[in-house]
Amino acid sequence: xxxxxxxxxxxxxxxxxxxxxxxxxxxxxxxxxxxxxxxxxxxxxxxxxxxxxxxxxxxxxxxxxxxxxxxxxxxxxxxxxxxxxxxxxxxxxxxxxxxxxxxxxxxxxxxxxxxxxxxxxxxxxxxxxxxxxxxxxxxxxxxxxxxxxxxxxxxxxxxxxxxxxxxxxxxxxxxxxxxxxxxxxxxxxxxxxxxxxxxxxxxxxxxxxxxxxxxxxxxxxxxxxxxxxxxxxxxxxxxxxxxxxxxxxxxxxxxxxxxxxxxxxxxxxxxxxxxxxxxxxxx
Amino acid sequence: xxxxxxxxxxxxxxxxxxxxxxxxxxxxxxxxxxxxxxxxxxxxxxxxxxxxxxxxxxxxxxxxxxxxxxxxxxxxxxxxxxxxxxxxxxxxxxxxxxxxxxxxxxxxxxxxxxxxxxxxxxxxxxxxxxxxxxxxxxxxxxxxxxxxxxxxxxxxxxxxxxxxxxxxxxxxxxxxxxxxxxxxxxxxxxxxxxxxxxxxxxxxxxxxxxxxxxxxxxxxxxxxxxxxxxxxxxxxxxxxxxxxxxxxxxxxxxxxxxxxxxxxxxxxxxxxxxxxxxx
Numbered sequence: 001x002x003x004x005x006x007x008x009x010x011x012x013x014x015x016x017x018x019x020x021x022x023x024x025x026x027x028x029x030x031x032x033x034x035x036x037x038x039x040x041x042x043x044x045x046x047x048x049x050x051x052x053x054x055x056x057x058x059x060x061x062x063x064x065x066x067x068x069x070x071x072x073x074x075x076x077x078x079x080x081x082x083x084x085x086x087x088x089x090x091x092x093x094x095x096x097x098x099x100x101x102x103x104x105x106x107x108x109x110x111x112x113x114x115x116x117x118x119x120x121x122x123x124x125x126x127x128x129x130x131x132x133x134x135x136x137x138x139x140x141x142x143x144x145x146x147x148x149x150x151x152x153x154x155x156x157x158x159x160x161x162x163x164x165x166x167x168x169x170x171x172x173x174x175x176x177x178x179x180x181x182x183x184x185x186x187x188x189x190x191x192x193x194x195x196x197x198x199x200x201x202x203x204x205x206x207x208x209x210x211x212x213x214x215x216x217x218x219x220x221x222x223x224x225x226x227x228x229x230x231x232x233x234x235x236x237x238x239x240x241x242x243x244x245x246x247x248x249x250x251x252x253x254x255x256x257x258x259x260x261x262x263x264x265x266x267x268x269x270x271x272x273x274x275x276x277x278x279x280x281x282x283x
Numbered sequence: 284x285x286x287x288x289x290x291x292x293x294x295x296x297x298x299x300x301x302x303x304x305x306x307x308x309x310x311x312x313x314x315x316x317x318x319x320x321x322x323x324x325x326x327x328x329x330x331x332x333x334x335x336x337x338x339x340x341x342x343x344x345x346x347x348x349x350x351x352x353x354x355x356x357x358x359x360x361x362x363x364x365x366x367x368x369x370x371x372x373x374x375x376x377x378x379x380x381x382x383x384x385x386x387x388x389x390x391x392x393x394x395x396x397x398x399x400x401x402x403x404x405x406x407x408x409x410x411x412x413x414x415x416x417x418x419x420x421x422x423x424x425x426x427x428x429x430x431x432x433x434x435x436x437x438x439x440x441x442x443x444x445x446x447x448x449x450x451x452x453x454x455x456x457x458x459x460x461x462x463x464x465x466x467x468x469x470x471x472x473x474x475x476x477x478x479x480x481x482x483x484x485x486x487x488x489x490x491x492x493x494x495x496x497x498x499x500x501x502x503x504x505x506x507x508x509x510x511x512x513x514x515x516x517x518x519x520x521x522x523x524x525x526x527x528x529x530x531x532x533x534x535x536x537x538x539x540x541x542x543x544x545x546x547x548x549x550x551x552x553x554x555x556x557x558x559x560x561x562x
Binding site: 002004074078096102106144205232236266268 | 286288293296297298299300302304306307309310317364367368372385386388389390391396397398399400402404407408427430434483486487490493494514517521532533544546548551
């Protein structure tokens with residue numbers, strides 16, 4: 001049993017090491033500045049600029065957080081501070097189900113609804129033409145996928161704040177909303193930040209749903225109505241081809257390594273904060 | 284002024300809760316409306332003929348069977364790994380020991396690693412071992428994905444079982460193995476929930492099986508052969524230009540959604556305290 005446990009502990013390092021060794025040719029042969037900051041992607045000519053993919057991932061994630069955060073925070077505050085336990089009972093399965101729906105289903109839904117909505121209704125107001133497979137579509141689908149995550153973490157963070165603190169604020173004459181704003185939200189700020197960081201790392205790694213609605217064009221998107229090509233989609237789309245060229249394989253494993261490192265750091269950071277938050281009020 | 288602000292925000296809160304609720308209903312509605320007309324008996328009882336991407340005839344039995352095999356294998360392997368780990372950090376050493384918290388912390392991180400990374404890693408392991416895209420490859424990758432989920436949710440229940448439970452039988456002369464059996468019986472609902480969560484996550488994930496399990500038109504029972512899976516049946520067939528093929532994707536999407544709904548409700552039934560979205 002101890003052996004199994006230690007084996008599981010080492011998995012994290014093994015994944016990191018395997019990806020690193022496979023991606024090593026990129027570090028050895030390429031100018032890392034060029035890899036990160038140019039957008040030319042011609043694997044069969046030895047050109048590997050990741051800028052388009054990094055920029056796409058950042059853009060899609062930014063939009064997702066921008067949409068998801070207000071909705072999730074407001075809902076979370078409502079559920080933990082205002083709602084009756086009956087409403088909570090209705091709402092918990094909804095959040096569960098939203099987080100349980102597989103990415104590929106979100107993708108199907110996105111191509112059936114969000115993509116046509118953008119190309120027919122939203123984009124014509126801003127640009128001449130958009131297929132709908134766009135940064136915005138990816139952002140919207142991702143926003144829905146990270147919403148249950150943010151709600152459930154912030155709910156736990158709010159629940160960790162003792163009732164006494166709220167009661168003290170009420171007894172000083174503060175209204176419920178003032179208490180939420182000045183006491184609960186302020187006290188739970190580290191936890192909320194941790195929730196957002198976890199949501200960002202989830203969004204960075206999400207593959208299939210985003211891939212299905214983003215268009216996957218290897219060109220820097222000029223607006224949110226243009227197609228884009230996030231990092232995970234790059235890996236998923238090219239797994240068949242990559243075996244033909246060792247350099248190509250190295251480049252794709254480099255993107256997997258990049259995702260892995262960023263996500264491990266983000267996860268570790270927010271888990272440390274969340275652990276501290278839940279411990280602080282436990283006597 | 285104070286009252287007004289409170290009222291505005293309360294309205295906003297209720298609106299956003301309703302928006303989230305209606306988005307879920309909208310997703311389910313679209314999947315059902317698009318999938319239901321295609322969900323015929325042939326669809327669930329036949330394998331595609333003439334190639335899954337171009338052939339107009341046949342159904343998705345290959346993917347249904349493939350997914351069931353895959354998830355059965357992965358859950359079996361992951362349970363055999365997760366249960367001992369969860370028992371070890373809760374009952375054989377102190378729940379609050381430094382080692383236990385390090386293990387918990389690292390499973391928290393493993394839980395956050397995206398499935399595409401597990402897929403890529405699994406693929407590399409397969410190349411190293413010389414395995415082709417196959418059911419076995421898929422099982423390895425999906426197991427990696429669901430082990431953290433299982434350890435975490437078994438741990439969540441095990442943490443509340445007092446250590447006395449294990450010390451009492453030990454002091455009466457029971458062996459360690461017999462004692463652990465008592466504990467396992469105690470946390471059985473937690474294990475059931477863990478398995479359900481793992482099935483739900485593993486059966487729907489496309490990115491892990493994309494590299495590892497491959498895809499096939501037929502039903503293969505051998506672990507060394509590629510296996511079709513429901514998420515990939517959706518993903519591949521949706522991009523086909525032929526309407527009949529796309530309909531297979533929509534039917535697969537509906538079946539997968541029904542599976543997830545059933546799992547979600549049974550999880551609720553088995554584990555009242557545990558939540559899937561608990562992270």
